[in-house]
Amino acid sequence: MDKASTILGGLVGGISVLLVFAFVLNPPVGITPPEELILSNGHVLEIVGEQTPLSIQRHELTLTEIFEQSESGVVRVNVERQVQDFFTAGSVGSGFVFDKKGHIITNEHVINGAQRITVTFLDGTSYNARVVGKDPFTDIAVIGVIVDSELLHPLPLGDSSKLRVGEQVAAIGNPFGLSGSMTSGIVSQLGRLLNTEVGGFSIPDVIQTDAAINPGNSGGPLLNMKGEVIGINTALQSGTGEFVGVGFAIPSNTVAKIVPVLSETGEYSHPYMGISGLDIDPDLAIALGLDNAKGFLIVTVVQGSPADKAGLHGSSKTKEINGRNYPVGGDIILSVDGKVVREIADILIHLQREKSIGDEMVLEVLRDDNITSVILILEERPS
Numbered sequence: 001m002d003k004a005s006t007i008l009g010g011l012v013g014g015i016s017v018l019l020v021f022a023f024v025l026n027p028p029v030g031i032t033p034p035e036e037l038i039l040s041n042g043h044v045l046e047i048v049g050e051q052t053p054l055s056i057q058r059h060e061l062t063l064t065e066i067f068e069q070s071e072s073g074v075v076r077v078n079v080e081r082q083v084q085d086f087f088t089a090g091s092v093g094s095g096f097v098f099d100k101k102g103h104i105i106t107n108e109h110v111i112n113g114a115q116r117i118t119v120t121f122l123d124g125t126s127y128n129a130r131v132v133g134k135d136p137f138t139d140i141a142v143i144g145v146i147v148d149s150e151l152l153h154p155l156p157l158g159d160s161s162k163l164r165v166g167e168q169v170a171a172i173g174n175p176f177g178l179s180g181s182m183t184s185g186i187v188s189q190l191g192r193l194l195n196t197e198v199g200g201f202s203i204p205d206v207i208q209t210d211a212a213i214n215p216g217n218s219g220g221p222l223l224n225m226k227g228e229v230i231g232i233n234t235a236l237q238s239g240t241g242e243f244v245g246v247g248f249a250i251p252s253n254t255v256a257k258i259v260p261v262l263s264e265t266g267e268y269s270h271p272y273m274g275i276s277g278l279d280i281d282p283d284l285a286i287a288l289g290l291d292n293a294k295g296f297l298i299v300t301v302v303q304g305s306p307a308d309k310a311g312l313h314g315s316s317k318t319k320e321i322n323g324r325n326y327p328v329g330g331d332i333i334l335s336v337d338g339k340v341v342r343e344i345a346d347i348l349i350h351l352q353r354e355k356s357i358g359d360e361m362v363l364e365v366l367r368d369d370n371i372t373s374v375i376l377i378l379e380e381r382p383s
Contacts, residue, residue, distance in 0.1 A: 060225040066170055067182050069227050073097045073155040074172045074220060076120040076179050077106050077129075077143070081113050088115065094173035094220030095119065096229065098142070100149040103263060105255065106219030107234055108134045108141040119145050122180065133262030137270050137381070138203055138254055139196065139234050141219075142262045155221055158228030160251035161353075163187050163207065171211045171233050171247075173220025185211030193345050194235060194248050201381070204348035206248050207231045213247030222249040229255075254352060271355045272381035274305020275312060277330065279343040287319045287326040294342045295366070298330040310376040313367060334371070335364040351378075 061069070077093040093110030097103075104119060111117055117129040127145040134141040170184040189208040196203060209222065213236045222231035231249030261268045277299040278284060285293040301307045301314045315327035333341050336350050355361060355378055363374045 061227050063170055063182070063184055066223055066225070066227045067172065070155055070172055070221070070223060071180055072122045072153040074122070074180065075104060076174045077104075077110055077219060078118040078120065078126075079111055079114040080116040082115055092174055092177045092216050093218045094216065094233070095143070096219075096221045097152050097154045098259070099154050100152050102145045102147055102149075102152065103132065103259075104129065104143050104145065105232060105259065106141050106143060107232060107250075108136045108139045110219045111141050111143060112136070117143060119143070120179070121151065125151075133259075133264075133266040133268075135258055135262060135268040136196065137201055137268070138250060138258055139194075140232065140250060140255060140258055140262065142259055155223075155229050156227070157252045157256055158224050158226065158230040160207065160230045160253045163190060163224070163230060163251075165189055168225050169209055169211055169230065170223045170225075171209070171213055171217060171220060171249075172223070173213075173217035173233060175212070175214035175216040177216055183212035185209055188246070191345055191349055192248065193348065202348065203234075203250065204345060204352045205251055205254060206234075207251055209247050209249060210245050211247060213249075217247075228252075257352075269357055270381040271351055271357050271359065271378035272306065273347075273351075273361075273376060273378065274302035274307040275314070276300045276302075277314075277344075278327070280332070283321045283324065284326050287321045287328055288332065289369075290332075294340075296333040296341055296344055296347060297327065298333065299327045306376050306379045310363075310374050312363075312365070312374060312376070331374075332366040333363055334366055337362050 073096050075095045075097065077095045079091045079093065080088045083089045093106055095104045095106035098105050111131060111134065118126050119129045120126040127147055129143040129145045132142040132144045165187050167187045168184065169187055170182055172182050175181050186209065187207060188210050192206040192208050194203040194206045207222065213233045217233045220233045221229040222233050224230045230252045232255060233247065233249050235248045237246040258268045275298050277297045280288065280290065280293050280295045280297055282293045284297065297315065298312055299315045301312050313331045315330035317329050318325040319328045333347065335341055336347055339346065339350060341347055357378055357380050359378050361376045361378060363376060365372055365374055
């Protein structure tokens, strides 16, 4: 079987090119950049206070105006990590000011394992930063600096749910360490899944853009034409490690949901179902006797998980179609809370946008040629 299993809130395989973390590694002489920065398996906010609210009515700006009003809110993030007993390796990422309290948003992979974090503002002044909170499951981190609030210029958050494919966007950051650089493009697609190395889970609802995102852009803002942050630039898809027209950003609505919790507790707990399985393609539909190739087949139910407690069934046997064995016999998820499920992304996006730990979720499943409803109580995702 050449289609990888998918863990709900989890991994989707089959990407043959590389997803590259968009930050720059600047090693000292004799130190080679870690290989894990290029990942062959596919991975490369609302704080109560003075932050600008979501969805303020704004008129569209030119790219020049967007840069001029946003550049003072974008920062360079320098990180030092110990790679040997007596040596450290430095990396460069980006970030943006979130509020007047000194909270700065960046990517979790930018500051992961950091021994020292330094934030540099537009005027060239630098400050030591501390980690306030981080969530590797969405690649979001909040870092904090102690600085006069008059020097902080928060960038407003936009509503990423209103984005449309073809809409113009701009990215500001530090590609290859070149501070304060801007690129522009369009929203290429919405609702992508971005694979991570964290427990086999994926980041759902990711924005795809052709605005150039290169190493060093990680953690910087993706802006709409009103100058609002609608995403955090996170990764690029490439066979070479350099931009070839496909970049990814974590949507601002995910930021707005998770950052307040990170700022209060330092971590975020995600809801979890506890199943793995496959999107239904045409051959699998034949094996299952389905008229349409849509839905999600449960292959495995994790023992003791919410899915197990709800009585969901995994596949119990296989069937050969066109020379390949396919799992059959498991429940097929047709909808969640009344929303049609075409593929795994539909379930993951619903979990990310709408659900929290302790919530009920109603699944419509096809079992033994009969459609039935199953109520599942979401629990905390295991680390």
